[in-house]
Amino acid sequence: MVFESYGAQKHYESHVESTTYLLRPIKYSAPDKNISNNIGTNIHTDKSFLSILHQNEVDGLEVQLKNGDWITVDVPPASFVVMSGDAYQAWSNGRIHAAKHRVVMKGDRERYCLALFSFNHGTTNIPEELVDSDHPLQFSPFDNFGLARFYLSGATQMTESSAKAYCGVTS
Ligand SMILES: O=C(O)CCC(=O)C(=O)O
Numbered sequence: 001m002v003f004e005s006y007g008a009q010k011h012y013e014s015h016v017e018s019t020t021y022l023l024r025p026i027k028y029s030a031p032d033k034n035i036s037n038n039i040g041t042n043i044h045t046d047k048s049f050l051s052i053l054h055q056n057e058v059d060g061l062e063v064q065l066k067n068g069d070w071i072t073v074d075v076p077p078a079s080f081v082v083m084s085g086d087a088y089q090a091w092s093n094g095r096i097h098a099a100k101h102r103v104v105m106k107g108d109r110e111r112y113c114l115a116l117f118s119f120n121h122g123t124t125n126i127p128e129e130l131v132d133s134d135h136p137l138q139f140s141p142f143d144n145f146g147l148a149r150f151y152l153s154g155a156t157q158m159t160e161s162s163a164k165a166y167c168g169v170t171s
């Protein structure tokens, strides 16, 4: 759907062929009343193309809006949260926003989350359909796992765009 809406459907098949998935089950303990730190996961953007999250009925995911405000995502039971990551941001030449998010624990119950991340093997090119005079090229071709390794190496701050730091075009 996304590829089609950008007129980039001819790239879809090769994209799907090079997609691989990582499934991560996560357990968050209920906050300890004696310790003020109730952070489950610090502020970050995902290094994936897409992240699909499924949680038990304990909320905790917070997403930062473009205006800087934070909202708690109220996830209805039996539903999924789909989030775009840094790789999608770079692929889309900056059109798709990789939202910063974090997990903040409240209450007295454990939280469980199943996170499915999609990554691409090999070199990901920015489709030519997404580059024109109104949208000059913002990102160079990149290696999605290289982007993840770059982030894990600590080369970039958790709170800044890893995509821009890793493969952003500097003018
Ligand atoms: O637990 C969640 O809802 C989000 C987890 C997360 O952001 C991550 O693993 O990257």
Ligand SMILES: [Fe+2]
Residues within 6 Å of the ligand: 044, 045, 046, 051, 101
């Ligand atoms: Fe995340």
